[in-house]
Amino acid sequence: MAGNVHNTHALLPLKWKDKNKAIQKHIILMNLLNIQRIFLLVLLAHFSQASDDSSEQSGFFVREAAQRPFLALKDPIHESSENIQQFNEQASNASAIAYHLFGAAEALSQAQGSSNALLPSLTPTILRLYLSQPQRATSALFKQLYELSWSLYGPPPFPQACYYHMYISLRSTFSWVRDNIVLKLQEVPGQPLASAMWPDMTKYPAQKLTAVVADALTDQAKLGETAMLITGGCGMAVKDFAALVPNISAALKELHADLHLLQDVGSKMYKAHYQAEQSTGISWLLNNPLSSRRQALATTASQHSVSPDVDTREGRRLTQSGVSRTASFKDNNDAKQHADDSSYSDRLHSRGRLLQTTVNSMPPNTFSPAAPSTKPALLVPLVFHVMLYNDYTNGGIGPAQHDQAPAFIDRLIWQLNLMSKPTNIQFFVKEVRNSADSYPNLLLPSRSSWLNTPFCSNSLLGGCLQDLNFTSSLVSDWPRSINVFVASESYMASGILGYAFVPSSDAYPEQGFIFLTWDCVSTSGFNSDMMYNQGAVVLIHEIFHHLGLGHPFGPSSDYSCNDDDYVIDTPITYGTVNSSVYAVAARHCVKTFWVKYGGDWNVAYKRMESGLGIPEADMNAWADSCPGQPGYDELGNYMTYNTGVCFAALGHFTEGQAERAHYFTAEVNPILYAWGQYYAATAVWPPPQPPLPTSLNIDFCKVSENNCACKSNWNYSGQVYNACSAASRYSDRLWCEVESSSCPSCSRYYSWQQCIQPCNWVATPQRCNVSLRAGSTLPPPLQPNPRRPPLLPPEPPPPPPRDVPSACKVAASGCPCRGTWYYNGKGPASYCSSLNGSRTLWCQVTPTCKDYSTKPYQSCDSSLTALQCRSVNGFNYIAVQGVVTIYYSCYSTTAGGSLYNSFIGDLESELTTIFNATEKKVIITSVTCGWTSSYTTANYVANIMAGQYGDSDPKVLYANSAAKRLQNLISTNFTSSWGSVVSSEMYQNSPTWPGSPSSNQSKSKGLSLFAIIGLSLSGVVLVLIIIAFVVRFSIAKRRAAQSGSPPPRMNQIAPTT
Incomplete structure (x- = not known):
C-alpha cells in the first residue's frame, strides 16, 4: 500500500x-x-492505520474480507437442508456474543430506575432459541446481532485472547455511558418492575454517541485504560470500538422491548427440559410442539406459501396424532408386563422383534462383577442413531452434514469422558448409524416428521420414538448399550436439547433410550467452543439421568427446600439459579473461566477430570437459596440447569452422585453394569499419548499476554516501571512494554512507537510483588464469604435389610425377583410387590430368567400378601388415602377433556406440595360429582416415603394431619383457578391401594349429565312419596286415637277408611 x-x-x-x-x-x-500526548494517541489509534494482514495466531481482531450474507428464513419446517444449515450457523454466530451483551446490559441495569429483568435472558442458549423462533427468524434484530458479531470478531473461530478483554471493556464503557449520557426509560407492558434505562438516541444519535465515546476513550482519566485494553489486547481501533456502542445500545433496547417473548422462550425451555426428563413426562409434549410453531408461522408477516403436497398433509395429520402409551396391571394371574389387553398382541410382536436387537445375557461365567460399593471401572458402549429425512426441496437427504456425524460425536465423547472420569465411568462409541442405505428405518418421510419424531407415539405417518414397535426396530445391543437417538432442532421443540428417562427402563426400549437434538450434536450448534460446549454438557446430563441421578433441586418442578434428590452431599437448593442471583452468577462464572483459567479449555478440562466434589469457586454465600441449610447453591453441578459458562468454569459431580450412579445402575440395569465392568477389564485400550513437552517455567511477571518478553525497564507518563507493573490507576491489571521488533503482535507499530501490552491475568500484583500505582482509585475488595455452615454429617449406616421371606423373592415361575425395580416410572419396588394396588403381587425378574426377553414382569404366588412380604406399596411407602370436595362444577371436568386433565394435574401438584411427596407419588384415583353438580369430589392416594418407622414416621404423621385440614393448607393459586375446598377426609392408611391407579382406570369419568338429572328427579319423587306417607300415617294415627284403636307400626299397612 x-x-x-x-x-x-x-x-x-x-x-x-x-x-x-x-x-x-x-x-x-x-x-x-507534544511527545506525551502523541504517545497516548498512538496507543489508541495506531490500529486504525494498520493493514489487515496480521497473524491469526496472535489473537488479534481479524475481519474476513466478505461477510456471508444474512439469510432470512421464512419457514424453518419446509426449507432445504442447506438453508437450514446456514440458518443454524448464523444463529450460533449471533448468540455467541450473548455474554458481551450481558456485560453492557448489566452496567446499564444499575442506573436509577432500571432493572435487571433482561439479564437472565442474555445467555447463548436462550438467545439462540429466541432468534430462531419463526416470528424472529426474519427480523431486523436477528440480522443486526449477526452483523454485530462479525464487527466484534469476524468469522468463527473467534480469537480467544480477545474474548474477556472485550467483555470487560464493554462493561466499563457502558458504565461510563450510564453516568455521562442521557438515558431514557423504557417500560414493559404488564411488568412494572421490568423497566430499563437505555441511551436516549433522540439526544445522542449514533454518530454523536460514537464521537462522545471515542473522546472518552482517548482521555486517560475517563476510558483510557479501556482503550489500552482494546488496542493492546484485541488489536481493534478505538473508533471501531466506539462505533459499536450505539449498535449494542439499540440491540439491547429492542431485546428489552421483546422481553415477553424472551422470557417465554426461557420459561418453556426449562419447563420442557424438566417435563421431558421425567419417566412419563414426555407425554405432555405429545400435543406436538410443532403445532405451536406452525401457529407462529401463520402469524409471521411474510408467510412462505406451500403447496398442499404430501409432506404438508402428513405433517398436519402428525399434529393430530399421539396418545401416550399407558399401562396397567390387571388383578389376575396373567403376566403383568402388558399395558392392556388391546395391546397384548402388539407387545408380544415387539418383544419378539426385540430378541433380534437386544442382549439380555450376562458376561461369561469366568468374569465376576464387583460390587457397586467399590465403584469399579465401567466402560459403557453407546450406539447413536442419527435420524434422517427426505429433503423434497432438492431430492437429497437431510439434515445437512449428517455424513459428518461420526466426527461430531467423537468430539462429544472426548469431552464426555473428561467430565465423567472422576466417577470411574467411561464411554465408547460402539456404532454410529447415519446411513439410510445401511439402515433404511432411519429415513423419515419429511422434515416435519423428523422434527416431530422424538415427541409422537403414532408411527403410522412417520417414526415415533414413543412407539414401542418403531423403537424396538431401531435399538441395537440394548440394554447393554445406551442407545442415543438424534433428531429434530431445539428451536422447533420448545427449547429441548435432549431428554432421558428417570429411571430408565431395561425392559421397554421406548422408556430406556436417550434423545439429543441434531443441533446439540452438530458443531454448527451447541457442540462448539463458542457455545461453551453445551452439547457435551447436555449429553452427560442425560446419560447420568439414565444411570439414576436426578436434579439436585429435586424431582419436582415445584420449588422447595426439601432434600429430595437422594444424594446427601449436594446442598439443598430452592430450584435452579433464579433471577435474583443470576447476574452475579453469570459474572462470576465468566470471570472464573476467562481469568482463572485464561479461557483455556485444556486447563478447564484438567480441573474437571481431577476429582469429585464441589470446587471452592462454587461455594458462594450470595448463592444460598435455602439459608440455614448446609452448603450453598451449586452453579456448576452437571445435573442442574444453568448458563453454559458456569459448567465450563465450575462443572462437577459430587462423591454422593458418583456412588448413587453406581448403586442405582447395578440394581436397575444389571446387564449394563456387568458388561460395563467386563469391557473395562478386557478392552484393549489405545496406547497412552506421549507426555506434553516440559514447560519452560515461564515467569508470567516478565512476559506479556501474547508471550512477548517484557522490557526490564520502561517509561510511561514520566514514570519508570520494571517488567509487568501496575501502570493503571483504575485497575490492578499489570502492563509492560515489549520490544516491537521481536514481538509479532507489535508488527503494526512504527519503530519509534512504544508497544505496551497487558500481562497475563495470572500475573497479579501479589504474585509479582508489585505495588499499585500511587493515587489508585480501585473499588473495595469483595467481602469474603461468611463462614459456611458445617459440612453435611457422614451418611448413617443403612438400616438392616428387611427380613423378606424367601418365597417373596421369586416369581410364581421360579425366576428370581429383583431387589429394586420400577415400572412405567413408578417405584421403587422391592421383590414381590404391588405398584398398582392389585391383590396379586408381582415383580421384575432378573435377566437370568430364561423368558426374561418376553416376560420381564411376572406374577408372584397368588397366596402371598403385601404384609407377608413386608412390601408397603412396593418399597417403603405408606399410602395416605383421602377425599377432597371442591366448590367447582363437575360439569366442567368432563373426563378426558383438556380442562379435566388440567384439573387433575393441578390437584396432584397441589397435594404433592402439601404432603411433601415426590413427583408421581400423589395420584387422583377418581373424580365424581359431589352433593350436587356444583361440587367436584376427588379421591386420592398420597404415597409417603416412610423409612424404617412405618406409620410412626413423622412424614406420615404430618400427612395424616394435613389430609384432614386441606381447607387451611390449599394455596390461593389453586383456589383462584378451581374453587375453594369445602371438606376433606382421610381414610385409614393401607399398605396397598384399593384399586389400580392406572390412567385407564384411576380417573373415573364420574356421572353423566343425564344420570344426574335422572337421579335428581328420582330423589324428588321419593321425597314426595315419603311426605305423602308421613301425612297419611299422621292422619291414620289421629283417627285411631279418636276411635281408641292402637296406631299402626312402621312395618304395618295402615287400615283404610
Whole structure:
C-alpha cells in the first residue's frame, strides 16, 4: 500500500508534492513538541492505520474480507437442508456474543430506575432459541446481532485472547455511558418492575454517541485504560470500538422491548427440559410442539406459501396424532408386563422383534462383577442413531452434514469422558448409524416428521420414538448399550436439547433410550467452543439421568427446600439459579473461566477430570437459596440447569452422585453394569499419548499476554516501571512494554512507537510483588464469604435389610425377583410387590430368567400378601388415602377433556406440595360429582416415603394431619383457578391401594349429565312419596286415637277408611 501511495504522488504536480512535504514536517514538529500526548494517541489509534494482514495466531481482531450474507428464513419446517444449515450457523454466530451483551446490559441495569429483568435472558442458549423462533427468524434484530458479531470478531473461530478483554471493556464503557449520557426509560407492558434505562438516541444519535465515546476513550482519566485494553489486547481501533456502542445500545433496547417473548422462550425451555426428563413426562409434549410453531408461522408477516403436497398433509395429520402409551396391571394371574389387553398382541410382536436387537445375557461365567460399593471401572458402549429425512426441496437427504456425524460425536465423547472420569465411568462409541442405505428405518418421510419424531407415539405417518414397535426396530445391543437417538432442532421443540428417562427402563426400549437434538450434536450448534460446549454438557446430563441421578433441586418442578434428590452431599437448593442471583452468577462464572483459567479449555478440562466434589469457586454465600441449610447453591453441578459458562468454569459431580450412579445402575440395569465392568477389564485400550513437552517455567511477571518478553525497564507518563507493573490507576491489571521488533503482535507499530501490552491475568500484583500505582482509585475488595455452615454429617449406616421371606423373592415361575425395580416410572419396588394396588403381587425378574426377553414382569404366588412380604406399596411407602370436595362444577371436568386433565394435574401438584411427596407419588384415583353438580369430589392416594418407622414416621404423621385440614393448607393459586375446598377426609392408611391407579382406570369419568338429572328427579319423587306417607300415617294415627284403636307400626299397612 505504501508503494501505491508513492506512485500516486509521483503523478501529482510538483507544487502539490512540496505542499504535502511541508504538511508532513509540520505534523512531525507538533508530535515532537507534544511527545506525551502523541504517545497516548498512538496507543489508541495506531490500529486504525494498520493493514489487515496480521497473524491469526496472535489473537488479534481479524475481519474476513466478505461477510456471508444474512439469510432470512421464512419457514424453518419446509426449507432445504442447506438453508437450514446456514440458518443454524448464523444463529450460533449471533448468540455467541450473548455474554458481551450481558456485560453492557448489566452496567446499564444499575442506573436509577432500571432493572435487571433482561439479564437472565442474555445467555447463548436462550438467545439462540429466541432468534430462531419463526416470528424472529426474519427480523431486523436477528440480522443486526449477526452483523454485530462479525464487527466484534469476524468469522468463527473467534480469537480467544480477545474474548474477556472485550467483555470487560464493554462493561466499563457502558458504565461510563450510564453516568455521562442521557438515558431514557423504557417500560414493559404488564411488568412494572421490568423497566430499563437505555441511551436516549433522540439526544445522542449514533454518530454523536460514537464521537462522545471515542473522546472518552482517548482521555486517560475517563476510558483510557479501556482503550489500552482494546488496542493492546484485541488489536481493534478505538473508533471501531466506539462505533459499536450505539449498535449494542439499540440491540439491547429492542431485546428489552421483546422481553415477553424472551422470557417465554426461557420459561418453556426449562419447563420442557424438566417435563421431558421425567419417566412419563414426555407425554405432555405429545400435543406436538410443532403445532405451536406452525401457529407462529401463520402469524409471521411474510408467510412462505406451500403447496398442499404430501409432506404438508402428513405433517398436519402428525399434529393430530399421539396418545401416550399407558399401562396397567390387571388383578389376575396373567403376566403383568402388558399395558392392556388391546395391546397384548402388539407387545408380544415387539418383544419378539426385540430378541433380534437386544442382549439380555450376562458376561461369561469366568468374569465376576464387583460390587457397586467399590465403584469399579465401567466402560459403557453407546450406539447413536442419527435420524434422517427426505429433503423434497432438492431430492437429497437431510439434515445437512449428517455424513459428518461420526466426527461430531467423537468430539462429544472426548469431552464426555473428561467430565465423567472422576466417577470411574467411561464411554465408547460402539456404532454410529447415519446411513439410510445401511439402515433404511432411519429415513423419515419429511422434515416435519423428523422434527416431530422424538415427541409422537403414532408411527403410522412417520417414526415415533414413543412407539414401542418403531423403537424396538431401531435399538441395537440394548440394554447393554445406551442407545442415543438424534433428531429434530431445539428451536422447533420448545427449547429441548435432549431428554432421558428417570429411571430408565431395561425392559421397554421406548422408556430406556436417550434423545439429543441434531443441533446439540452438530458443531454448527451447541457442540462448539463458542457455545461453551453445551452439547457435551447436555449429553452427560442425560446419560447420568439414565444411570439414576436426578436434579439436585429435586424431582419436582415445584420449588422447595426439601432434600429430595437422594444424594446427601449436594446442598439443598430452592430450584435452579433464579433471577435474583443470576447476574452475579453469570459474572462470576465468566470471570472464573476467562481469568482463572485464561479461557483455556485444556486447563478447564484438567480441573474437571481431577476429582469429585464441589470446587471452592462454587461455594458462594450470595448463592444460598435455602439459608440455614448446609452448603450453598451449586452453579456448576452437571445435573442442574444453568448458563453454559458456569459448567465450563465450575462443572462437577459430587462423591454422593458418583456412588448413587453406581448403586442405582447395578440394581436397575444389571446387564449394563456387568458388561460395563467386563469391557473395562478386557478392552484393549489405545496406547497412552506421549507426555506434553516440559514447560519452560515461564515467569508470567516478565512476559506479556501474547508471550512477548517484557522490557526490564520502561517509561510511561514520566514514570519508570520494571517488567509487568501496575501502570493503571483504575485497575490492578499489570502492563509492560515489549520490544516491537521481536514481538509479532507489535508488527503494526512504527519503530519509534512504544508497544505496551497487558500481562497475563495470572500475573497479579501479589504474585509479582508489585505495588499499585500511587493515587489508585480501585473499588473495595469483595467481602469474603461468611463462614459456611458445617459440612453435611457422614451418611448413617443403612438400616438392616428387611427380613423378606424367601418365597417373596421369586416369581410364581421360579425366576428370581429383583431387589429394586420400577415400572412405567413408578417405584421403587422391592421383590414381590404391588405398584398398582392389585391383590396379586408381582415383580421384575432378573435377566437370568430364561423368558426374561418376553416376560420381564411376572406374577408372584397368588397366596402371598403385601404384609407377608413386608412390601408397603412396593418399597417403603405408606399410602395416605383421602377425599377432597371442591366448590367447582363437575360439569366442567368432563373426563378426558383438556380442562379435566388440567384439573387433575393441578390437584396432584397441589397435594404433592402439601404432603411433601415426590413427583408421581400423589395420584387422583377418581373424580365424581359431589352433593350436587356444583361440587367436584376427588379421591386420592398420597404415597409417603416412610423409612424404617412405618406409620410412626413423622412424614406420615404430618400427612395424616394435613389430609384432614386441606381447607387451611390449599394455596390461593389453586383456589383462584378451581374453587375453594369445602371438606376433606382421610381414610385409614393401607399398605396397598384399593384399586389400580392406572390412567385407564384411576380417573373415573364420574356421572353423566343425564344420570344426574335422572337421579335428581328420582330423589324428588321419593321425597314426595315419603311426605305423602308421613301425612297419611299422621292422619291414620289421629283417627285411631279418636276411635281408641292402637296406631299402626312402621312395618304395618295402615287400615283404610
